[in-house]
Amino acid sequence: MSVIDSPQDIAREVETPPGLLRRLVRQRQAKIGIALTGVVVLLAVLGPLLLPWATGYTSTQFAGRPFQADGLFGTDNLGRDVLSRFLDGGLRLLIYAALATLLGMVLGGLTGMVAAYQGGWVDSIIMRANDVMLALPQLVFALLAITVLGPQGWVLVVVIGITHAPRIARVTRSATVEVITEDFIRAAEMYAVPKWKILVKDVLPNITGPLMVELGLRMTYSIGAVASLSFLGLGMQPPTADWGLMINENRIALVVQPWGVILPVLAIAVLTVGTNLITDSLARASANVNVGATK
């Protein structure tokens, strides 16, 4: 037996704190959130493939009499099978919400980091522009854009992404401000590393915690926003199968044929609760290194 410990032994003794994701999945709340989100995402992704199994109708096909009890969950306002419409109606919502979130993260993350790192007038201009954007509620901003550009898919994605950006920029900026006073940034500057490289290689890895929390939060809001706009009749347009639009179309018959409303409402509810549980656990994991260890 040697007296000197091997490097592996030392590494085993000096416990490195587990990574953000490890800390996340340790929490029971996060597990529930991942399960809920997973179920709905699976349903939305596999749903279109299961259509033939459900009834054989395509989602846009006019089939029979409205609001009847035909099939597993009855028919909708135009006599189409509710189950088919439901299986077909989730994927687009998910994709639009994800794209909008991504756009918001890129725009907000970039402007926030640049504002914090550049400081001075660049910072002032970016943050004042943010204040102006924040003065309009997200939904009102979206409605204004839809009035001008019409209710189209890309308009939804772009406008929701843009309205997320100032909110994300604020968080990114305050996280970046804390990092850029660190010595390793000054060291990088002294080696004349280009600014964009400092931002990407030195700043970004150190603000992933707050950024991940924002990602979760904005994803929850994006799902709500896309679904709400479709519900208002100003998002996806008929005859598209979409959960938000389905609720709008079928709510007049809530008493006779509740499934056309209840299925999509349940799916959206489970999805947003799931993403919110994950986000809350993420916030805990990024704030506290020891989270989940005792639970």
Added chain:
Amino acid sequence: MPIILRRLATSVLILLAVSVMVFVATLLLPGDPAQAILGQQATPERLAALREQMNLNDPVLQRYFSWLGGLFVGDLGISAASGGPVSALLGERIGASLVLLVAASLISLPVGFLVGTYSALRRGRTGDHVTTGVSLVLAALPEFVIGIALITLFSTTVFPILPSVTMAPPGEAVWNYPLQLVLPTLTLVLVVTPYITRMMRATMLEVLDSGYVEMARLKGVPERQVILRHALPHALSPVAQVVAIQLAWMAGGVVVVEFLFRYPGIGQALVDAVANRDVQVVQALSILIAAVYIIVNLLADMVGILTNPKLRTGGTR
């Protein structure tokens, strides 16, 4: 107090910037408003006359300022969908929406404060876990999901006791039918309260851990007084910010709720206007909602400044 004046000036500037943004949006619209009002069959002469009447031939800058000036005297332009003045269309609706917003605030604020404080005082125990869990779930749900859940519970299937749509005869005030106000108000309350509760809990926990609360307890001050006199006032200032964000947010969230319950307020009018591409109405409502948003935030900052002695003097910043 220079800091308050500076804050006020910022608000005015932001509102002006929003007005520019809203105005520019209409310039991007294909076609022109006169065409939209008169429709495709309009004769060139009538179009030209209306354009002249609406000052569409003036330079853009001049049109912006006359539109802005009109906002101050209540002249909001002419609705493309109805052909009548926008102000007449919105007059009653603003009152109806205010009823909803005020009722929801009056309920959600005290409830949020109480539940948040209760949760903080029972930290780590069952009561805390339950309220935290419930508010986490409620905070995730979009407005229309909560609204439809309430309709399903209270007006169609389980307990059919409350009306699910607002049906006041035109010209009559919504508050003459209090039963119809219950579900829309309750929806807004359930949407907003979780945020207030969570913030109240977080702030209260921070305050309860502070030195002055410990000091008061060590002095032997009764627990009741520790909470009411020492802890609560310190928790209110940060919470005012969140409350403002939530109240201001309601100005936007009311859109979906009004649409769901067919409530005759500005939100419903906004959705109709967007569907009809009635630009003048959308413009007027966007500015109105932005103004509410900005004013509420301004008030919250004022509360923050006035309750924080370090900011009150405005010495350093």
